[in-house]
Amino acid sequence: ELKVEQNPLFLSMQEGKNYTIYCNYSTTSDRLYWYRQDPGKSLESLFVLLSNGAVKQEGRLMASLDTKARLSTLHITAAVHDLSATYFCAVDNAGGTSYGKLTFGQGTILTVHP
Amino acid sequence: NAGVTQTPKFQVLKTGQSMTLQCAQDMNHEYMSWYRQDPGMGLRLIHYSVGAGITDQGEVPNGYNVSRSTTEDFPLRLLSAAPSQTSVYFCASSWAGEQYFGPGTRLTVT
Numbered sequence: 001e002l003k004v005e006q007n008p009l010f011l012s013m014q015e016g017k018n019y020t021i022y023c024n025y026s027t028t029s030d031r032l033y034w035y036r037q038d039p040g041k042s043l044e045s046l047f048v049l050l051s052n053g054a055v056k057q058e059g060r061l062m063a064s065l066d067t068k069a070r071l072s073t074l075h076i077t078a079a080v081h082d083l084s085a086t087y088f089c090a091v092d093n094a095g096g097t098s099y100g101k102l103t104f105g106q107g108t109i110l111t112v113h114p
Numbered sequence: 115n116a117g118v119t120q121t122p123k124f125q126v127l128k129t130g131q132s133m134t135l136q137c138a139q140d141m142n143h144e145y146m147s148w149y150r151q152d153p154g155m156g157l158r159l160i161h162y163s164v165g166a167g168i169t170d171q172g173e174v175p176n177g178y179n180v181s182r183s184t185t186e187d188f189p190l191r192l193l194s195a196a197p198s199q200t201s202v203y204f205c206a207s208s209w210a211g212e213q214y215f216g217p218g219t220r221l222t223v224t
Contacts, residue, residue, distance in 0.1 A: 004156070031211050033213065041217075041218075042204065042215045042216065042217050042218050043157075043204070043213075043215045045212070045213065048211060048212065050211070088156050088157070090156070090157075092211070099145045099147075099162060099164050099208065100145040100146065100147045100162060100206055100207070100208030100213055101147065101159055101162055101172065102147075102149075102157070102159065102213065103159070103173075104149075104156025104157045104158070105156050106154065106155055106156050107154075107155075107156050
């Protein structure tokens with residue numbers, strides 16, 4: 001059974017600081033996703049990571065994937081208040097074909113303080 | 115192009131009532147899924163479909179039925195609602211590894 005674990009589950013940051021959210025998963029994965037969710041809203045896709053060593057960056061967020069360690073990280077650089085949200089990682093292990101069967105981590109609630 | 119739409123946005127049911135959550139997509143995607151989201155937890159897969167006429171169970175299928183008669187529609191049926199089904203429900207469609215989530219339905223069962 002695939003398990004996906006995020007840590008930390010709660011993250012309180014000061015503006016301008018850097019931090020990393022970790023996502024560990026228990027079995028071989030084909031794709032790893034990062035999503036952002038604002039309160040009362042749906043999920044917004046941030047990154048899709050497909051291969052070992054993949055690194056993607058968008059603004060102050062950078063995601064990486066190490067398939068050998070079964071670990072993905074979401075790094076936040078110089079946090080700003082607008083990044084306050086819940087961040088989820090999710091893994092798709094359908095064996096080469098993505099059917100949209102994702103297993104999600106618990107989510108990390110990020111709060112950025114002035 | 116509306117993407118993935120869900121109706122209703124909000125619903126309150128009494129225990130034992132039945133209802134159908136509607137999901138539609140206009141992107142001609144073969145794959146569609148239903149998830150539920152509970153506080154402090156990530157989304158959990160209820161049922162999914164790989165095409166019209168083909169459905170299968172996800173992680174938490176008990177108490178829910180689905181069918182897929184067309185590519186566009188993937189309704190989720192609660193046959194006899196229970197308080198444990200109070201949750202936010204998200205429908206998603208998928209193509210080439212990208213997931214497209216609907217806006218969600220917030221369901222309360224009293």
